[in-house]
Amino acid sequence: MQPFRKHRGLVAPLLRENIDTDQIIPKQHLKRIERTGFGTFLFSDWRFLADGTPRPDFVLNQEHYRSASILVAGRNFGCGSSREHAAWALSEFGIRAIIAPSYADIFRINAGNNGLLLIEAEDATVQHIAQQAQTKRPYELTIDLENQTIADDCGFSASFVIEPFRRHRLLHGLDEIGVTLTHEAEIARFERQRHTLVQNCES
Amino acid sequence: MHKPKTLFEKVWDSHVVMECEGEPTLLYIDLHLVHEVTSPQAFEGLRLANRKVRRPDLTFATIDHNIPTTSDERFQIKDQVAAQQIATLRRNCESAGMPLFDVGSGRQGIVHVIGPELGLTQPGMTVVCGDSHTSTHGAFGALAFGVGTSEVEHVLATQCVSQKKPRTMRISVSGALPDGTSSKDLVLDIIRRLGTDGGTGYVIEYAGDAVRSLTMEERMTLCNMSIECGARAGMVAPDETTFTYLDGRPYSPRGETWAKAVHQWRMLATDGGAQFDKEISLDGSHLEPIVTWGTNPGMAVPITARVPNPHEARNDSERNAMMAALDYMGLQPGTPIEDISLDRVFIGSCTNGRLEDLRSAAKVLRGHRVHRDVTVLVVPGSEAVKQAAEREGLDRIFVEAGAQWREPGCSMCLGMNPDILAPRQRCASTSNRNFEGRQGREGRTHLVSPAVAAAAAVTGHFVDVRGWQYKE
Numbered sequence: 001m002q003p004f005r006k007h008r009g010l011v012a013p014l015l016r017e018n019i020d021t022d023q024i025i026p027k028q029h030l031k032r033i034e035r036t037g038f039g040t041f042l043f044s045d046w047r048f049l050a051d052g053t054p055r056p057d058f059v060l061n062q063e064h065y066r067s068a069s070i071l072v073a074g075r076n077f078g079c080g081s082s083r084e085h086a087a088w089a090l091s092e093f094g095i096r097a098i099i100a101p102s103y104a105d106i107f108r109i110n111a112g113n114n115g116l117l118l119i120e121a122e123d124a125t126v127q128h129i130a131q132q133a134q135t136k137r138p139y140e141l142t143i144d145l146e147n148q149t150i151a152d153d154c155g156f157s158a159s160f161v162i163e164p165f166r167r168h169r170l171l172h173g174l175d176e177i178g179v180t181l182t183h184e185a186e187i188a189r190f191e192r193q194r195h196t197l198v199q200n201c202e203s
Numbered sequence: 204m205h206k207p208k209t210l211f212e213k214v215w216d217s218h219v220v221m222e223c224e225g226e227p228t229l230l231y232i233d234l235h236l237v238h239e240v241t242s243p244q245a246f247e248g249l250r251l252a253n254r255k256v257r258r259p260d261l262t263f264a265t266i267d268h269n270i271p272t273t274s275d276e277r278f279q280i281k282d283q284v285a286a287q288q289i290a291t292l293r294r295n296c297e298s299a300g301m302p303l304f305d306v307g308s309g310r311q312g313i314v315h316v317i318g319p320e321l322g323l324t325q326p327g328m329t330v331v332c333g334d335s336h337t338s339t340h341g342a343f344g345a346l347a348f349g350v351g352t353s354e355v356e357h358v359l360a361t362q363c364v365s366q367k368k369p370r371t372m373r374i375s376v377s378g379a380l381p382d383g384t385s386s387k388d389l390v391l392d393i394i395r396r397l398g399t400d401g402g403t404g405y406v407i408e409y410a411g412d413a414v415r416s417l418t419m420e421e422r423m424t425l426c427n428m429s430i431e432c433g434a435r436a437g438m439v440a441p442d443e444t445t446f447t448y449l450d451g452r453p454y455s456p457r458g459e460t461w462a463k464a465v466h467q468w469r470m471l472a473t474d475g476g477a478q479f480d481k482e483i484s485l486d487g488s489h490l491e492p493i494v495t496w497g498t499n500p501g502m503a504v505p506i507t508a509r510v511p512n513p514h515e516a517r518n519d520s521e522r523n524a525m526m527a528a529l530d531y532m533g534l535q536p537g538t539p540i541e542d543i544s545l546d547r548v549f550i551g552s553c554t555n556g557r558l559e560d561l562r563s564a565a566k567v568l569r570g571h572r573v574h575r576d577v578t579v580l581v582v583p584g585s586e587a588v589k590q591a592a593e594r595e596g597l598d599r600i601f602v603e604a605g606a607q608w609r610e611p612g613c614s615m616c617l618g619m620n621p622d623i624l625a626p627r628q629r630c631a632s633t634s635n636r637n638f639e640g641r642q643g644r645e646g647r648t649h650l651v652s653p654a655v656a657a658a659a660a661v662t663g664h665f666v667d668v669r670g671w672q673y674k675e
Binding site: 015016017018020022023026027028030031032033034035045050074075076079080081082083084085087102104105106109110113114163164165176177179180181183186187190191194 | 217220221225226227229231240241243244247248252254268269282284285287288291333334335348349350351352353354356357360361362363365367369399400403404430433435499520521523524527617618619626636638639640641644645
């Protein structure tokens with residue numbers, strides 16, 4: 001997993017609430033058996049017309065936002081389906097961090113497993129950043145995960161809170177399976193001791 | 204004396220492998236369900252890291268998301284990308300030595316329908332699957348939640364998940380649900396009250412007289428949609444209804460083991476005096492049939508109401524969301540819900556594709572004809588549901604009414620197979636999500652119960668099923 005330490009990038013505003021994973025990566029693109037190839041389909045029903053031509057009114061199709069790596073969005077981002085393809089699509093498109101008031105639980109875990117930083121910010125901060133991104137184009141932010149700060153070049157700065165274990169994993173790009181497998185002895189002991197009710201009684 | 208515990212805490216505590224302050228808990232998983240869409244990258248990850256499936260005996264697979272529902276295409280899929288995904292699952296199951304309930308085996312079906320009907324899902328278990336509607340299995344007093352593909356890989360490799368302990372919420376529903384309403388209406392009502400993120404970070408336990416008197420299939424519908432208010436899982440404490448359902452199922456314990464299991468299961472119920480982080484009480488006796496009008500499951504009103512006006516929104520953000528939803532849905536504020544006409548009706552999915560759901564729809568349709576402008580798809584949740592429905596003659600009621608009786612799968616719930624809406628088609632659907640494009644690009648979905656969907660199929664528009672003229 002790609003570590004996340006400090007990132008400076010262009011901000012794109014997408015201030016809708018409840019952006020669900022069906023929008024982030026529509027179901028017609030979930031049939032691949034690889035982890036790659038989803039970036040071109042990010043927000044595809046919003047980004048493209050049915051015939052495949054880009055919709056000029058969609059934010060990520062506009063000149064000033066096309067190469068955005070930071071998305072600022074409304075509350076409950078990533079709700080709905082557990083499809084990790086949503087995190088893969090965002091990452092492959094080039095999104096490294098999202099700033100929103102809140103996120104859905106499963107998406108939060110999926111993002112963490114793909115080095116995508118989710119910053120939970122106050123409504124006012126989200127509004128401010130979105131407004132800056134809409135008016136000062138291009139608008140860039142620097143995100144420093146080590147010091148937990150967001151800042152722009154015009155004097156705005158804010159700190160953010162992230163659970164220490166999430167921060168640690170992102171900073172080091174840790175492979176969680178590798179970490180868990182170092183606890184093989186504990187897992188094996190649990191399996192021996194547990195009075196399991198699982199009885200596969202089928203003959 | 205022990206500290207009183209909730210059902211959730213009992214299940215959680217008995218599965219903790221390791222806990223460190225400030226770290227997520229390593230939680231053991233008893234049952235891992237796998238399907239074709241969210242697993243190929245997980246198996247590939249294992250192969251690349253030279254890791255093995257740790258417990259193929261606790262891992263069960265089926266094919267549901269992609270599978271066509273017509274009998275001719277079921278075994279000969281035209282969509283080559285979908286066919287490759289299914290072939291990949293078959294290969295992965297074979298090389299890992301994992302059971303696969305394949306098409307035509309008599310046991311294939313939607314993963315959340317077959318787990319319970321085979322007796323794989325049992326009280327007190329931890330259950331995961333790469334699918335958000337895994338919350339369904341909580342109806343048995345299991346702790347069941349959806350995970351992403353990286354976590355699927357993690358469970359395949361370690362039989363554990365690394366999870367932050369969720370908070371607890373109890374929703375107590377008193378009274379008896381009125382005739383013409385169902386647990387689908389109840390859960391839609393709960394979601395519209397809580398909002399799409401009111402349950403975020405929580406595991407919900409559903410309790411109270413109204414919940415106690417639900418059948419297992421109704422409890423599954425209730426727990427299934429817990430994710431739609433953001434909850435990590437939904438749970439119902441196991442009771443006689445649960446034990447009666449499980450008795451004699453293929454993977455249920457038998458003989459002496461059965462008695463021991465039931466004894467243990469009885470102890471799972473939340474202790475008197477146990478504390479929840481949040482408590483909500485509802486009166487179920489005033490429940491009405493609920494219909495969604497917008498583009499998330501929280502945008503819902505009683506069938507007797509009108510499409511709401513964005514002027515009633517509590518803030519700008521909500522107003523913008525309402526306006527976008529009305530625009531997408533092609534609806535005018537103030538339109539009575541009963542005046543909304545439909546092009547399609549879908550009866551099926553992991554929410555409402557079980558035998559009782561089909562009975563409920565068939566009871567409404569019996570002796571009636573589907574409206575000439577409406578196309579109706581009835582998709583049983585599993586091969587076993589299909590066979591049971593046919594034994595009762597439900598298929599004949601559907602076909603005689605003019606509905607299409609299909610083969611099992613997820614079908615139009617998410618439209619990964621050929622069953623999709625055309626742009627701007629409007630559908631009354633018994634599924635769980637009305638997101639934009641969910642059932643097909645520009646398709647318009649209204650979530651309802653099977654009875655409401657069936658009544659709408661006949662009249663061509665929504666109608667209050669509480670006044671339905673049933674025919675023998």
